[in-house]
Amino acid sequence: MQIKILGPGCPKCHKTEEVVREAVAEAGVQAEVTKVTNTMEIAAAGVFGTPAVIIDGDVKVVGKVPSKEQVKSWLGK
Amino acid sequence: MSDSCCDGNARKAQAGDCCAPDGNVMLLSCSGGSNVGQLANQACVELTQEGFGKIFCLAGIGGKLSGFVRSAKDVPRMVVLDGCEVGCAKAIFKEAGTLLRGYVVLTDLGISKNKDFARKREDIDQVKAAAKQASQAQV
Numbered sequence: 001m002q003i004k005i006l007g008p009g010c011p012k013c014h015k016t017e018e019v020v021r022e023a024v025a026e027a028g029v030q031a032e033v034t035k036v037t038n039t040m041e042i043a044a045a046g047v048f049g050t051p052a053v054i055i056d057g058d059v060k061v062v063g064k065v066p067s068k069e070q071v072k073s074w075l076g077k
Numbered sequence: 078m079s080d081s082c083c084d085g086n087a088r089k090a091q092a093g094d095c096c097a098p099d100g101n102v103m104l105l106s107c108s109g110g111s112n113v114g115q116l117a118n119q120a121c122v123e124l125t126q127e128g129f130g131k132i133f134c135l136a137g138i139g140g141k142l143s144g145f146v147r148s149a150k151d152v153p154r155m156v157v158l159d160g161c162e163v164g165c166a167k168a169i170f171k172e173a174g175t176l177l178r179g180y181v182v183l184t185d186l187g188i189s190k191n192k193d194f195a196r197k198r199e200d201i202d203q204v205k206a207a208a209k210q211a212s213q214a215q216v
Binding site: 047057060 | 103134143144148150
Protein backbone atom coordinates (compact mmCIF):
# COMPACT_ATOMS: atom_id res chain seq x y z
CA MET A 1 0.00 0.00 0.00
CA GLN A 2 1.29 3.43 -0.98
CA ILE A 3 0.26 6.40 1.14
CA LYS A 4 1.16 9.96 0.25
CA ILE A 5 0.63 12.92 2.54
CA LEU A 6 0.55 16.19 0.63
CA GLY A 7 1.57 19.34 2.46
CA PRO A 8 4.37 21.87 2.31
CA GLY A 9 5.03 21.95 6.03
CA CYS A 10 2.25 23.71 7.92
CA PRO A 11 1.05 22.49 11.35
CA LYS A 12 -2.04 20.79 9.90
CA CYS A 13 0.14 18.91 7.44
CA HIS A 14 2.48 17.75 10.21
CA LYS A 15 -0.51 16.65 12.28
CA THR A 16 -1.90 14.70 9.33
CA GLU A 17 1.38 12.86 8.88
CA GLU A 18 1.44 12.03 12.58
CA VAL A 19 -2.14 10.70 12.51
CA VAL A 20 -1.52 8.61 9.39
CA ARG A 21 1.70 7.07 10.73
CA GLU A 22 0.02 6.21 14.04
CA ALA A 23 -2.96 4.68 12.25
CA VAL A 24 -0.72 2.56 10.03
CA ALA A 25 1.27 1.34 13.04
CA GLU A 26 -1.85 0.52 15.06
CA ALA A 27 -3.55 -1.19 12.13
CA GLY A 28 -0.48 -3.30 11.52
CA VAL A 29 -0.64 -2.91 7.76
CA GLN A 30 2.29 -2.85 5.38
CA ALA A 31 2.41 0.62 3.89
CA GLU A 32 4.95 2.98 2.47
CA VAL A 33 4.18 6.44 3.83
CA THR A 34 5.65 9.37 1.91
CA LYS A 35 5.43 13.07 2.69
CA VAL A 36 5.14 15.22 -0.43
CA THR A 37 6.23 18.83 0.05
CA ASN A 38 7.01 19.87 -3.51
CA THR A 39 4.31 22.33 -4.60
CA MET A 40 4.41 21.23 -8.23
CA GLU A 41 3.88 17.64 -7.21
CA ILE A 42 1.06 18.70 -4.89
CA ALA A 43 -0.59 20.70 -7.68
CA ALA A 44 -0.31 17.72 -10.02
CA ALA A 45 -2.57 15.77 -7.68
CA GLY A 46 -5.39 18.21 -8.53
CA VAL A 47 -6.17 19.09 -4.94
CA PHE A 48 -7.69 22.43 -3.95
CA GLY A 49 -5.63 22.68 -0.79
CA THR A 50 -3.63 20.75 1.72
CA PRO A 51 -3.19 18.67 3.77
CA ALA A 52 -4.33 15.85 1.54
CA VAL A 53 -3.96 12.11 1.83
CA ILE A 54 -3.68 9.76 -1.13
CA ILE A 55 -3.87 6.00 -0.73
CA ASP A 56 -2.94 3.89 -3.74
CA GLY A 57 -3.75 6.79 -6.05
CA ASP A 58 -7.11 7.64 -4.54
CA VAL A 59 -7.41 11.04 -2.83
CA LYS A 60 -9.11 10.43 0.50
CA VAL A 61 -9.22 13.86 2.12
CA VAL A 62 -8.45 17.45 1.15
CA GLY A 63 -7.95 20.44 3.44
CA LYS A 64 -8.63 18.66 6.70
CA VAL A 65 -6.75 16.65 9.29
CA PRO A 66 -8.39 13.21 9.24
CA SER A 67 -9.13 11.32 12.43
CA LYS A 68 -7.18 8.19 13.19
CA GLU A 69 -10.37 6.16 12.87
CA GLN A 70 -11.00 7.59 9.41
CA VAL A 71 -7.51 6.62 8.32
CA LYS A 72 -7.94 3.12 9.70
CA SER A 73 -11.17 2.72 7.75
CA TRP A 74 -9.28 3.70 4.59
CA LEU A 75 -6.73 1.03 5.45
CA GLY A 76 -9.54 -1.52 5.67
CA LYS A 77 -9.27 -1.82 9.44
CA MET B 78 -2.18 26.88 -5.89
CA SER B 79 -0.46 30.05 -6.98
CA ASP B 80 -1.81 32.40 -4.34
CA SER B 81 -2.02 30.12 -1.36
CA CYS B 82 0.32 30.00 1.57
CA CYS B 83 1.22 26.54 0.33
CA ASP B 84 3.40 28.24 -2.22
CA GLY B 85 5.68 29.60 0.41
CA ASN B 86 3.90 32.24 2.46
CA ALA B 87 5.88 31.55 5.57
CA ARG B 88 4.07 34.12 7.69
CA LYS B 89 0.75 32.37 7.28
CA ALA B 90 2.36 29.00 7.77
CA GLN B 91 3.82 30.08 11.06
CA ALA B 92 0.44 31.35 12.17
CA GLY B 93 -0.87 27.84 11.70
CA ASP B 94 -3.53 28.72 9.17
CA CYS B 95 -1.62 27.59 6.14
CA CYS B 96 -2.91 25.27 3.52
CA ALA B 97 -6.37 24.23 4.58
CA PRO B 98 -8.77 25.96 2.22
CA ASP B 99 -11.03 27.19 5.04
CA GLY B 100 -10.90 30.78 3.89
CA ASN B 101 -10.93 30.00 0.21
CA VAL B 102 -14.13 29.75 -1.76
CA MET B 103 -13.90 27.23 -4.58
CA LEU B 104 -15.01 28.93 -7.79
CA LEU B 105 -16.28 26.83 -10.69
CA SER B 106 -17.88 27.83 -13.96
CA CYS B 107 -19.27 25.97 -16.94
CA SER B 108 -17.10 28.18 -19.18
CA GLY B 109 -19.33 27.16 -22.04
CA GLY B 110 -19.55 28.24 -25.67
CA SER B 111 -21.77 31.29 -25.32
CA ASN B 112 -21.61 34.76 -23.85
CA VAL B 113 -23.00 33.54 -20.52
CA GLY B 114 -20.54 30.64 -20.32
CA GLN B 115 -17.67 33.03 -20.87
CA LEU B 116 -19.17 35.59 -18.48
CA ALA B 117 -19.24 32.89 -15.82
CA ASN B 118 -15.59 32.14 -16.46
CA GLN B 119 -14.61 35.83 -16.40
CA ALA B 120 -16.40 36.33 -13.09
CA CYS B 121 -14.45 33.42 -11.58
CA VAL B 122 -11.17 34.79 -12.93
CA GLU B 123 -11.80 38.24 -11.47
CA LEU B 124 -12.99 36.92 -8.12
CA THR B 125 -9.77 34.90 -7.93
CA GLN B 126 -7.65 37.91 -8.84
CA GLU B 127 -9.44 39.95 -6.19
CA GLY B 128 -8.77 37.31 -3.54
CA PHE B 129 -12.39 36.39 -2.94
CA GLY B 130 -11.80 32.73 -3.79
CA LYS B 131 -9.89 30.42 -6.03
CA ILE B 132 -10.89 29.21 -9.45
CA PHE B 133 -10.88 25.45 -9.83
CA CYS B 134 -11.22 23.05 -12.73
CA LEU B 135 -14.74 21.83 -13.41
CA ALA B 136 -13.29 19.59 -16.12
CA GLY B 137 -11.32 17.68 -13.49
CA ILE B 138 -14.55 16.93 -11.64
CA GLY B 139 -16.21 15.98 -14.93
CA GLY B 140 -13.37 13.58 -15.61
CA LYS B 141 -13.90 12.14 -12.12
CA LEU B 142 -10.27 12.70 -11.26
CA SER B 143 -9.86 11.72 -7.65
CA GLY B 144 -8.18 14.92 -6.40
CA PHE B 145 -10.74 17.20 -8.01
CA VAL B 146 -13.81 15.27 -6.91
CA ARG B 147 -12.55 14.90 -3.33
CA SER B 148 -11.65 18.60 -3.21
CA ALA B 149 -15.19 19.54 -4.28
CA LYS B 150 -16.63 17.28 -1.59
CA ASP B 151 -14.39 18.54 1.20
CA VAL B 152 -14.23 22.28 0.55
CA PRO B 153 -16.30 24.29 3.04
CA ARG B 154 -17.63 26.83 0.54
CA MET B 155 -18.06 26.85 -3.21
CA VAL B 156 -19.76 28.78 -5.98
CA VAL B 157 -20.83 26.99 -9.15
CA LEU B 158 -21.80 29.15 -12.12
CA ASP B 159 -23.79 27.77 -15.01
CA GLY B 160 -24.27 30.11 -17.92
CA CYS B 161 -27.71 28.87 -18.85
CA GLU B 162 -30.49 26.54 -17.83
CA VAL B 163 -28.98 23.62 -19.75
CA GLY B 164 -27.03 23.17 -16.52
CA CYS B 165 -23.81 21.47 -17.62
CA ALA B 166 -22.00 22.21 -14.35
CA LYS B 167 -24.96 20.93 -12.37
CA ALA B 168 -24.98 17.75 -14.45
CA ILE B 169 -21.27 17.25 -13.85
CA PHE B 170 -21.80 17.45 -10.11
CA LYS B 171 -24.64 14.93 -10.30
CA GLU B 172 -22.53 12.55 -12.37
CA ALA B 173 -19.64 12.85 -9.91
CA GLY B 174 -21.91 12.24 -6.92
CA THR B 175 -20.95 15.56 -5.40
CA LEU B 176 -23.26 17.93 -3.52
CA LEU B 177 -23.90 21.12 -5.48
CA ARG B 178 -23.63 24.28 -3.39
CA GLY B 179 -23.64 28.00 -4.15
CA TYR B 180 -25.35 27.43 -7.47
CA VAL B 181 -26.09 30.35 -9.81
CA VAL B 182 -27.52 30.29 -13.34
CA LEU B 183 -26.65 33.45 -15.22
CA THR B 184 -29.75 33.51 -17.42
CA ASP B 185 -31.81 33.44 -14.20
CA LEU B 186 -30.17 36.79 -13.40
CA GLY B 187 -31.78 38.24 -16.51
CA ILE B 188 -28.72 38.02 -18.75
CA SER B 189 -29.68 36.84 -22.23
CA LYS B 190 -27.75 34.01 -23.83
CA ASN B 191 -26.24 34.68 -27.23
CA LYS B 192 -23.27 33.79 -29.36
CA ASP B 193 -21.64 37.21 -29.68
CA PHE B 194 -19.33 36.51 -26.74
CA ALA B 195 -19.54 40.13 -25.66
CA ARG B 196 -18.81 40.41 -21.95
CA LYS B 197 -20.30 43.63 -20.64
CA ARG B 198 -18.77 45.15 -17.53
CA GLU B 199 -22.18 45.52 -15.89
CA ASP B 200 -22.96 41.82 -16.51
CA ILE B 201 -19.66 40.66 -15.06
CA ASP B 202 -20.24 42.78 -11.97
CA GLN B 203 -23.75 41.42 -11.59
CA VAL B 204 -22.49 37.84 -11.80
CA LYS B 205 -19.73 38.54 -9.26
CA ALA B 206 -22.27 40.00 -6.84
CA ALA B 207 -24.53 36.96 -7.26
CA ALA B 208 -21.56 34.64 -6.70
CA LYS B 209 -20.64 36.43 -3.47
CA GLN B 210 -24.23 36.20 -2.28
CA ALA B 211 -24.36 32.47 -3.06
CA SER B 212 -21.16 31.96 -1.13
CA GLN B 213 -22.37 33.91 1.89
CA ALA B 214 -25.43 31.67 2.14
CA GLN B 215 -23.11 28.80 3.08
CA VAL B 216 -21.55 30.53 6.10
